[in-house]
Amino acid sequence: MDPRAPTLSRFRAVLDVLAREYPETPSLLSHRSPFELLIGVILSAQTTDEQVNAVLPALFSRYPGPPELAAAVPAEVEKIIHSVGFFRRKALNIIGAAAHVRDVQGGTIPATMDELVRIPGVGRKSAGVILLHVYDKPAIIVDTHFGRVVRRLGYSDVRDPVRLERDVAAILPPELWNSASMRLNYHGRRYCFARKPACGNCPVAALCPSAGTSG
Ligand code: SF4
CATH class of the missing domain: 1.10.1670.10 (Helix-hairpin-Helix base-excision DNA repair enzymes (C-terminal))
Structure with a gap:
């Protein structure tokens, strides 16, 4: 053969x-929690992990968790994530994702593909990153x-x-x-x-x- x-x-x-x-x-996106990885992976669409890593410290110092980010003003988030590209849509996505995690998931990041792809800005690729790195599930x-x-x-x-x-x-x-x-x-x-x-x-x-x- x-x-x-x-x-x-x-x-x-x-x-x-x-x-x-x-x-x-390891994941090349810097993160200290499943929530930080979720936000990082949403921001990583059509850009490099390095560019995302450069904005994450400022983002999470201002908005450390789902409640803070869910309540953020989009224009303020846009200023922080401007350099990652598609910043308007991504700002709305990460604010929406934080609100979804807070309101629908009780503050935790879901552990199934079906639930993950319902989060704003999360497609199968991003969901797979969470399943693999957070839950060690096949993806x-x-x-x-x-x-x-x-x-x-x-x-x-x-x-x-x-x-x-x-x-x-x-x-x-x-x-x-x-x-x-x-x-x-x-x-x-x-x-x-x-x-x-x-x-x-x-x-x-x-x-x-x-x-x-x-x-
Ligand atoms: S670099 Fe890519 S295309 Fe070239 S031999 Fe390796 S796997 Fe194949």
Whole structure:
């Protein structure tokens, strides 16, 4: 059989190699509580974690928890988060999320996908971040890095995140979802760049059908 065929055994081999490369894969969003991670992940849409981390200390020093942020004046929040982009919509989303957590969830961050995606500004990707990092529940987190690496490794050929998530779920058992989510994300940031991936130095090149062909 072609050693680069899209099999579970090859996927496991990729994850084993990446486990040595990335022994620790914490969230790159700074947070001290589930609430802070929730707000950080909402703000991280279409921007970098670094840009979000830069505004979080000022945001949480002014609005330390759901009651304070839920009662915030949008224009004041906008001033603090201006640099993360889409700041008007994001200000309304994080104020709405804080109000939802306070009023619907009794101040706690929910632990199911169905409940999480009802929070303003939270889609499946953000919900997956909470499930994985807060509750250690299985989640396939399809962000730009994960999707790109999955496609190059030959486990999906679609760009739509929901369909790509389905493709990965069809091959990987749930106990591997979290390690795959984080290791492929890290790998996309460190080697498998969108433009000019570093295939020459990539530790999984021997297992990758796209080695030397992208970018
Ligand atoms: S060999 Fe290249 S395309 Fe394949 S995972 Fe590594 S960096 Fe990405």
